[in-house]
Amino acid sequence: MASFLYRLGRLAFRWRWLVAVFWVAVMAAVGFSATRASEAPDDGFAMPGIESQKAFDLMDQRFPGSEANGANARIVFVAPNGQKITAADNRKTIDKVVAEAAHGPQVAGAVSPFQAHAVSKDASTAYATVSFKVKATDLTDASKKTVEDAVARARDAGLTVEVGGDALATRPAAGGPSEGIGIAVAAVVLLVTFGSLAAAGLPLLTAILGVGVSMASILALGTTFGLSATTGTLATMLGLAVGIDYALFVVSRYREERSNGHLPREATGLAVGTAGSAVVFAGLTVIIALAGLSVVGIPLLTKMGLAAAGAVLIAVFIALTLVPALLGFWPDAVLSRAVRKGSKRSGASHRRSRWAAFVLRFPIPVLLAGIAGLGAIALPVTHLQLGMPGDEAKPTSTTERRAYDDLAKGFGPGFNGPLAIVVDAKGAGDPKAAVNTITEKIGATAGVVSVSPARFNPAGDTAVFSAVPATSPTDQKTKDLVKVIRAERPATESATGATFEVTGSTAVNIDVAAKVQGALIPYLAVVVGLAFLLLLVVFRSVLVPLKAAVGFLLSVLAALGAVVAVFQWGWLAALLGVHQTGPIMSMMPIFLVGIVFGLAMDYEVFLVTRMREAYVHGEPAGQAIASGFRHSARVVVAAALIMMAVFSGFIGAGESMIKMIGFGLAIAVLFDAFVVRMAIVPAVLALLGDRAWWMPRWLDRLLPRIDVEGEALSRRASTSPARLPDTEPEPEPVH
Incomplete structure (x- = not known):
């Protein structure tokens, strides 16, 4: 291994122009492909094999084209202090908002809270649900603006109005200003470590190039492999981190070999042969760990792991080829000022x-x-308690968080985490009677505040209804309630001839935690x-x-x-x-x-x-x-x-x-x-x-035997401590 990498490092040093042009061409090719590729699909959060996912799949099968599968916006109205949401003026404003939203593009329907009985007991809060025909990622700006304009007019009328659901949800970027600060700190650390701007800049340059190639590749292959920007978040993190680190180790070893009296090309070969061997095996361990995420059986996690593994692989290739090539362009620039001036021989303490x-x-x-x-x-x-962050984890500056809080205050803490019950009544003699029995049974379970009327599919053999818990979605009592409903299911199914499954955000959290x-x-x-x-x-x-x-x-x-x-x-x-x-x-x-x-x-x-x-x-x-x-x-x-x-x-x-x-x-x-x-x-x-x-x-x-320690190189070095036998003259550096 060390001998092979030694030769690779020397070749990259010698043919530095070819190596540099190759990586520039790769970046240009994948960058061009990324600009021509269609928009990446939504990653989604499919979880094959869990009950809540089976329920969603059944709904997709039995309710084709249903708005239940599309985006939704839950508009929450709160009356001013001392007023009722049912007052004539407030009611008129809300009906107008709902009517405007219902006529927007891509809207499947919108129901007034006064028709859907979506008004709190104290009449302080009400909500209207706007359902869309498409998923949130497919909504047009015009569709969103229709709802936003209607909400703005309601606010002008004096009502407090917030919007939950996924239709207008804010989608923050994966990083922030502090991401740039992190790179700046990395640059300072490199500068302090090496005492040379060139030595500090080289790892940053090659790492950024590696991340650019990785992210462009993810975007270019997004449609083919179902990758998206979210998939690439981990690839960005690890690609940047290991890209800097791997180049750092090669450059550091190069400086050490130069301090030992080796000429630039020989020092490069020795650096890649020794530190490069460590880079290869360190990279392999990271790749194994990331690729192993596919064992979990979560598609999104598998994609993130494989994409990040690809980014690490690119970082390894760059450290073994582009880094030695750049050392060939500037063989002395990466040395410390003291060494360049000849006042300090040793690059390592x-x-x-x-x-x-x-x-x-x-x-x-x-x-x-x-x-x-x-x-x-x-x-x-x-x-440790496992779950999935929802609107309650968002900052109060977002309308989704404020809508969540208003609904919890007006309708109870469990309102934001209803359980969705999907009933498959194909095997029942009387589907409607079976669904009614299941609805009554679940509604009478301790911890359930209310159940909604069941909604049947066109064939009349499948129904969906919701059960609202008394406690919040993240409360342990809510999780226990799901377990109780599922534990009592066999007796209910035996009596009715129909089967049912429990889903919804809380049920999904329980199932995901168990699967993980x-x-x-x-x-x-x-x-x-x-x-x-x-x-x-x-x-x-x-x-x-x-x-x-x-x-x-x-x-x-x-x-x-x-x-x-x-x-x-x-x-x-x-x-x-x-x-x-x-x-x-x-x-x-x-x-x-x-x-x-x-x-x-x-x-x-x-x-x-x-x-x-x-x-x-x-x-x-x-x-x-x-x-x-x-x-x-x-x-x-x-x-x-x-x-x-x-x-x-x-x-x-x-x-x-x-x-x-x-x-x-x-x-x-x-x-x-x-x-x-x-x-x-x-x-x-x-x-x-x-x-x-x-x-x-x-x-x-x-x-x-792979000789990671470079024992073979040491034996060769013993023949000439200053320079190993060379068949070609040392190339002139680029100034």
Whole structure:
């Protein structure tokens, strides 16, 4: 592996113009394809195999073309203090609004609250539902403007009017201004680490190019593979973070080899042969973790994982080809000013790492402190509640959140989370009687406030009605109610001959949480198992991969604990712009597990590879740990700070899911890089000594040898410490 990558790096250096033109052509090609591609489809949130999804599928089948499948806008009217919404003037205003909305383009129908009995008991609040023939993503601006103009006139008349539903829902961008701040922080970290504008700018330039190629590819292939901008959110996050990091490691190793006396082309080959090997295997672990998300069986999560895996793959290719090519254009510019002026020869500090010396001296206290600290932060995980954020999680500045609050105040906390009951009465002798029996049975269940009249399909064999719980959608009592209704179903179905399924937002949340929890262990088994085998090959050790897996579990549990403390308990919520605490997004645990595992293995490979390299080259086990730290700790710290900066940029997103993911990833990198990899890992290695690199002989014979440490390159280098034999003259740099 090292020899192959060594030759690749030298070729990229030599044929730098060809490599640069190739990547520019790739960017131009995918960019052109993206501009010509049709608009990406809506990702949706299909969940095959769960009851609530089966209910939706049955509705699509039995109610073809129904407005139930289209967008809707729920217009909420609140009378001024001291007035009734049923007063003559208010009633006239509301009827006029409904009439205007009903005649808008793409509208299937609009019902006055006075006809639908949608007025609160105290007559302070009423709502009208406007149903559209198409989904929210297919609504035209003219359709939205008709409703918006009607609402504005009602407000001018003195009513408080807010709009819920998905028709006019605000769709915040995935990032925010802080995303740019994150990139700026990354630039500062690179500048401080390298002391050179060129060395700081090169990783940023190549990472941005990689993200551009990835996102353009996603847009170009959107229609073919059902990808969209939402699918690419994770690809942007990880593509930018690992793109900077991978280029950072190659450039850092290049500077080190130049300081050892190698000429630019040779230094480039050695950098790609050594650091590039770590990049390849670090990238493979991330790709395995992301591609493994398909095990969960959630289409949206599968698409996000595969798209992000593609972005990481592109980042690896760029680090191995474009980075060495750019080093060929500016071989001296990436060196520090002191080195360029000749006042400083060494690009890497030869001083003993004080932290490494401390860990080697006190491994047990460091190990116990790290485990105890992460364990304490992980404790909130025991109170983890899963759900999906709705309008209640949006800021009060949005009309959807205000509509949610007004409905809860006027109609009760459970009104915003009604349960939809879909009855399949094909097998019943009297479908209407069967539906009436089921409606009465569910309506009499403790915790149900009311049920709506059943609505039948044209064939008369399927009906839909709603049941309003007494408690809010995120309340545990509401979840228990769903379980009770489903538990009592067999007796009801036996008596009526009809079957029914429970759906709606609350039911979907319960089903999604159960599906994710059921998939977590198989997912962990697949991802950790494959990565363990990969690390077994890389490090030629049994204990090092085991230690890496245990350290990862500590990181992810602590990160989940921090997410629960902030987004569920509300600690520091105001500081992070969290407007409403509540259940953690159902996909968050498995999402965090997959991504953090990949990133954790990144740092494991980068840091421990240098330790392994020193050990293979003859240093004692303890000294190898110190050598690994001396050569790579500073760069690993810089890489972690860059990732934290990039991920923290997404905390400024308006969408709560992206905000939660950004925070979770940033805090996970903090724990993994600075506690696990910088403290627990060297402490464990120090305690194990030579045993850390033990492997049974029979297993050593079975595993392929890939020479990640560059042992073959070291043997070649011994023939000439300043420069390996070269058949071509050293190319002149571009000035």
